Amino acid sequence: MVLDTKKNDNLNDVEELARNNILVTTFEKLWNWGRSWSFWPLNYGCNCCPIEVMAAGAGRFDQARFGYEVVRAVPRQADLLTVAGPITLKMKPAIERVWAQMPEPKWVIAMGNCAISGGPFKDGYSVLPGVDSIIPVDVYIPGCPVRPEALFHGMLELKKKVQQGEYRRS
Amino acid sequence: MEALFVNLAAVLSGWLTSLGLSPIWADTVLLFVKWIIVITIITLNIIILIWLERKVSAFFQERLGPNRLGPFGIFQTIADAIKLLTKEDIVPSAADKLIFKTAPMFFIVVAVMLYTVIPMGQGMEVINLNIGLLFFISIGSLSTIALLMAGWGSNNKWSLMGAVRSVAQMVSYEIPLAFSLLGVVMISGSLNLQDIVAAQGKLWFIILQPIAFITYFIAATAELNRGPFDMPEAEQELTGGAYTEYTGMRWALFFLAEYTNLVAVSALMATVFLGGWQGPWLPSWLWIIIKTYGVILVFFWVKWTFPRIRMDHLMSFSWKVLVPVSLGNILLTGAGIYFCRWMGWC
Amino acid sequence: MIEFSGLSLYDAVFTAAAGVTVTAALGVVLFRNIIYSALSLVLAFLGVAAIYFQLNAGFLGVIQILVYAGAISVLIIFAIMLVMNRPAGRTNLTSPRTREVFTGGTITAMMLTALIAAIGLSDWPKTVLLKGADDTVGMLAELMLGDYVVAFEAAAILLLVAVVGAIILAKGVENK
Amino acid sequence: MNGQGLIKGLGITFKHFFQKEITEQYPDVMPQLAPRFRGCLQFEFEKCIACGICVNSCPNNVLSFETEKDENSKKKKLLSYTIDFQHCMFCNLCAEGCPKQCIYFDHNFELSSFKREDIKMVYLRPAEMDMREEESTNGQEQQESKEQKQIDAMQKALQKNPGKVLSKILEQEEDIIILSELMQSDEKTAGKIAELMVKDKEKAAKVAAGFVNKAKKNRAKTETAGEGGDAND
Structure with a gap:
């Protein structure tokens, strides 16, 4: 194990140690592989994007090809929160709670322009300017509504991100 | 082929008695070995079974089902298992x-x-x-x-x-x-x-x-x-x-x-x-x-x-x-x- | 059958099963959470079933699991859950008063005396019944549906009456 | 009879079990999109005349631009153009109103990004544009080069959004699709139509109609030939 002696910062040393630790990094790679191939989504949405989510799960587009079809109704067993709709002030506590109930590691996809920024409803008195104002978002998928293929693209991008290990752990 | 596993069990039992174990203890050990084999088979079997259910349900709906991981997506359940093992364990x-x-x-x-x-x-x-x-x-x-x-x-x-x-x-x-x-x-x-x-x-x-x-x-x-x-x-x-x-x-x-x-x-x-x-x-x-x-x-x-x-x-x-x-x-x-x-x- | 001597495997298994049974039975009485009591009752039933199995009374053991552990205790837990309206931590008796202790103690002592007397005065067979031990079910069937068929059917009718009575109590009778 | 429906249901799933899967394999095979599918909003800086119609017609304030008045020619000069894509609802009003067709939707739908800032698209004035304006001197040359430029632009537009451009010379949607397919396979035809569309629109319409008829005839011929072949088999 070679440590960079020039770096005096302790934190860097720890990171360096972690990076050079063969055992842990290999396991980490395996875990990330497993995680990236099995996002079990929990879907939130209002009207048009969820229709596309349903289409994505159905025969023509088939989310199951990537192994992401196990849609859980329970946040406790979900890995991926798909927010597909504008967040109103009334739904804000629900989203926050569901997010808090999901076990780590967890990810969020903001699907559609409503979820990203409030979309056409951005001037509404009760609409939040995007999900990222309450919970951290990993992938933004613009569209109105998002095509099922675009949703897959977002999920595959997230897969790349997870496989590289670049995700936060709160 | 027919008596493959029965013969295996007999060989194991004979080996155990030759080690100096009394027949009752040999039987007990053999029982535990059988249990372990049964549990292993069950686990492996279920990994295949979950994949099979996902595939079969896909075919019923004219979908393809898991097909990215390995041939016909056979490793899909293993990825799921790894993920579930490394998930946070929440006790309310x-x-x-x-x-x-x-x-x-x-x-x-x-x-x-x-x-x-x-x-x-x-x-x-x-x-x-x-x-x-x-x-x-x-x-x-x-x-x-x-x-x-x-x-x-x-x-x-x-x-x-x-x-x-x-x-x-x-x-x-x-x-x-x-x-x-x-x-x-x-x-x-x-x-x-x-x-x-x-x-x-x-x-x-x-x-x-x-x-x-x-x-x-x-x-x-x-x-x-x-x-x-x-x-x-x-x-x-x-x-x-x-x-x-x-x-x-x-x-x-x-x-x-x-x-x-x-x-x-x-x-x-x-x-x-x-x-x-x-x-x-x-x-x-x-x-x-x-x-x-x-x-x-x-x-x-x-x-x-x-x-x-x-x-x-x-x-x-x-x-x-x-x-x-x-x-x-x-x-x-x-x-x-x-x-x-x-x-x-x- | 295999002859055993000293502290054999047979004894070890019996000790384990009896230990589980007694501990669980104590748990039924001593737990302050009534759900815990009910669940340790299940454990006690399972321990008793294990002892039955060891005594070569497999049928009895299986019925013990099926009826007591699988059905009756489930119904007990079910009833507790449906009617419980206070925190589970303080559902069992915590500090019984002197009179209750006295009454309960007396009844228990009487029961125990009767039981010991019954065990001591009975003329038990000294050896385990080995002949035909594989077909305990058949023997049981012959006894129940042959020699004691009247008692058996009477018990069945009693149960039926109880079920009908329970339905009437629960649903009430409509006056026409 | 009771249970008949259950057996019927089982029969239906059994039948579907052996039918061919209808799934599209997206990342491997790209989906067939309709010609007028609205994917990502594209902007061509050089063609924009900064008229502001797009900005005014947008219901969600997605678009905005900055201009500067040119001292010499007293024309408005476009400095930057911003598409804040996160509010867009793909209504196409901007593209419909644009007189120069410099804003349009392409077929790219893979827009997901890891950061919200990446969704916003900002177009800055390219440096070559100023240089080119200084270079232009002679009137005749300018006229010619202008025409050439227009033809080039038209060709580009035809490539990017054939349905919209061709709707100016052809009326029926069916014909438009046929012609756009024809042009995709044959560059020469595309160039010819673009040239004619800039110079003489009526003639362009006639030529286009001719192409369409020819294509239709060819298609009919191949179809009948195919049927004949089947009969012979």
């Missing part, structure tokens, strides 16, 4: 921690215990109990308690509701389940599963007992909490039923146990109604696997065809249709046996 602060943590273990232990008596081939079973069938039913009834523990321990309204439903459902469906097997017991005159298999040398009991087969199939579907009778974890009404609060590996244990139950019940069905390990050309342990998988595919077929039915319909179906029909079947079988003896056929 308001839950009854002891009961919450014990429930999945209890469930899987009960599910694995079912394999004690199932004959996996000629002379291949963990214990040759003379009351095997009854043992299977009685151990199967214990899984209710595990669900009840999960539902109550979670301290969650969905969990409790799911547990209450599952208990009501399983207690009512145990009666037609046991009654439909009684016809078979009356014909074969034994509760030993190997004897029942031997009694089917000429004619499978599915031909002699078609009504019992159908009632058993329906009751078993309800006992397994599988669709269309998956009321206890109805996602649309109860989010996750008794498993609502479980995360990661604890939830996976429940899932594993459900599939273990599925395989056990299918294997029992193959044993009792479809001639067990008997069959031409192939070795006996292969026949039981083929038959079990056939029954499992029928379970999949039923699950992915029918929508979930209502709770009160489910209960009234059990008490008003299945129980009388299975009782009638017993009466009919008794009359048939008397008639047969009177005519001098048997």
